[in-house]
Structures are given as structure tokens and as C-alpha cells.
Amino acid sequence: MEENKKHTQIQSLLVGFSIIDRIAKNGSPMKFNDIHSDTKIAKSNLYKYLNTLTNLGILYRDKENGYYSLGSTLIQYGMAAINQEDLISKVTPFLHEINMKLKETTLLTVWTTNGPMIVKMIHSHLGLNLGGQVGTILPISSAAGKIFATFMQHPSTKSWIKEELSKLDEKTQKQLTIEFEKIKKDNISFANEALAPNISSCAIPIFNFEKELLGSIIVVGFEKSIPHTVENELSQYLLRKGKEISAIFGFKE
Template structure:
């Protein structure tokens, strides 16, 4: 006889959280009837939930339009959550696992006005000259650059990308366009690094709930040791790590 361990949930809390999730996904004010249609709840039950959520600042009811949106309390809680853990603090334990699993150097690049900025590096034990260090801006031709071009929505980076592209030959530009399209589809980029010979890198994006690029995870090593596709074991491992971190920030593909 076996006993299954099932997580104990409070159904009423689960229902309330589901209402909040619906309001978040719709991204526009909803009327009572809209929420009722999406939840299939009775009017009396839904009214009780919305009244309670409104009382605690989790939702806001506009008295003029009789519509509901997410409340100020959620903004406060979200800001507290973000302040408690920077992206560097979040990725450190994951990066340790990556280096242990792959024996490759791993770095975090975050958006800046001048393109991808290396903000954290964890080197493999044997060490390797990756041609970059903390504070280095990575070029568009790098795997990290391709990730940023494929997923970054910030128009402030448009100038950086246009300036980099202006230095490409027609052949390089055509190849870059193909790489960018493939990266958008598969969520990875692999390149021989332009900064130093015999070194290659593999990059994957970290995205948030709004599909915004928070940064890129890049593994770097001798060209023969770095995966060329996401299907290779190391490629799958790093891609799964990025998905887990992105899920922490609310991303759902």
C-alpha cells in the first residue's frame, strides 16, 4: 500500500489568487460580468471575493466605470520582492550549478545604453581568457548580442544595434538576420566569439512576466566544448536553467 503526498491547498485562497491572475492576464479593466464569465463563479460568491480583495488593496474597483483592476497593495508587495533580491543574487546559485555541471565559464549580461553589459562572471576551475571582464560591453556579433537583438524591446538600445550593424558587411548582415530569426524561435544563440580566437559561447535569455529581457546567461569555453545547438546535453541544461529563472520572474512561454 502506497501513500501519495499531495500538497495541501486552501481552496478559497486558490480562488482568490485565480481572480488576481485573470485581472493580470487581461491587462485591462474588467467589469463584474467579465470576471464572472472568466471564472464561472456565482454572482454572490464572486461579489464576496472581490469585496474582500478590494478591502485589502489587492484589487481596485473604479466607482465611475464599475470596473476592476489590480490594486496598489500588489504594487507594494512586488516592489518589496524585487528589492529583496537583485537578478545577480538570484542567478548566483544557478551559475554555480552550471559551472559544476559543464566546467565552463558562465556570465550574466544585463541591458545598458551601450548594449549587453557583463555584470557577473563565474569562471570554471581551470580558467580561460574569455576576452571580457566585469563591466565589458559585448558586441552585437556575439551570442549575447544576438540574444539582446532578438528579445530586447527597449528602444534605447536601438541606437546601439544600428551602430553595430553599420559595421557589418552584406554577408555578415544577412547571416545576422538569419541568426536573429532562429534565436527568436529557439531561445538560444551560439557563436564563435569575436573578442578572442578559439573561444565560443552559448547564450539564452532571461525574461519576465511581460516578455521583457532582464538579461542573458552566456556560457563560454574552448570552441570544441561549447554546444552549437540547444539539443546537446549542455545546451538543454543551460536552457532549462534560464527557463527556471525566467519562471521566477513570472515568464510563461
């Protein structure tokens, strides 16, 4: 009898989390019909689940197009789980400062077992959607992905790197390996079209007093507006900001 109790599960919770899981893994907002097609949940029941999850803030429904994405409550739970609230509050003013300087979308990412995840976003002055949102997991080919592949010391990092590299051809794998060595020396990374066509990004690391990677700040925009070399004046500005932010967490060169 006791053994049966241990395996008893609430079916409605399993269904609700299957919806959340599908939207999270999709990587971009989903419309009702796509969720229905993927989950095979009866439309009448799916409406109820989506309304409940939206009211709780677990999901967010865009009023203009009706698309569903992860909501603020779920993201707050995630941040509590990985204990990054303090990081976000301390880094946010710098995100705004960098955003004002470069006038491009500025992001903060932290490590999760699935890879680097966007946890804070300050949009560009033009309000453009550049291929990511809060909750998006970034690939190893992105500027942030390269930072984490280079500096992150975590048991899950090696398996993530192995899995991500397996998706790429041999030539690209070799190029990334060479690039990781340069990033280790320069403390800045660059990427082209990792999130969307004609979109570039650059990223800097945030370290603590033990030079452990806490997160990464990324600037994303159209190719012409984003620096591509460490010598660029904007790259040097970002490197100075990276040192300033890391100093708050006790980092000293």
C-alpha cells in the same frame, strides 16, 4: 552671476572622470604608460589620480602586472543605477550551478545604453581569461549580443543594433538577421570567436512575467567544449535552466 555659477565646474573631477572613461572605453585593463599616453596627464599627477581612484574602489590595480581596470565600487554604482542588484543575487546561484555542470566560464549580462554588459562572472575551472571581464560591453556578434538584439525592447536597442551592424559587411549582416529569427524560435544563441580566437559561447535569455528581457546567461569556452546546436544535450540543459530562472521572475510560457 547666477548663470556663471551654473557653468562652474571642478576641474579635478573632470580629469578624474576622463581617466575612468578612457579605461572603460578601452575594453580591457590598461597599464600606466598607456593611460599616460592617451590622457596626456603629467605622470606625477596621474599617479595621484590613479592612487585615489584605486583607494576608493573606482579602479582596480592588478598587483601582479600593475594593470588598471574598473573597480568594484564603480560597478556597484552602475548596478544601482540600472537597478539590477536583485537580478544578480537571484541568478548567481544558477551561474554557479551551470558553471559546475559545464565547467566553463559563466556570465550574466544586462542591458545598458551602450549594449549588453557583463555584470557577474564565474570563471572556468581552469581559471582561463576568455576575453571579457565584469564591465565589458559585448558586441552584437557575441552570443549575448544576439540575444539582446533579438529580444530586447528598449528605445536604445534599435540605435545600438544599427550602429553595430554598420561595423559589419553586408554578408554578415544578412547572416545575423537570419540568425535572429532562429534565436526567437529556439531561445538560445551561439557564437564563435566573438570575444577571442578559438573561443565559442552560447547564451540563453532571462524573461520576466511580461516576457521582457531582464538579462542573458552566457557560457564561454574553447570551441570543443561549448555546444553549437540547439539539439545538443548541454543546450537542452541550458534551456531548462533558462525556464527555471525566468519562472522566478514570473515568466510562464
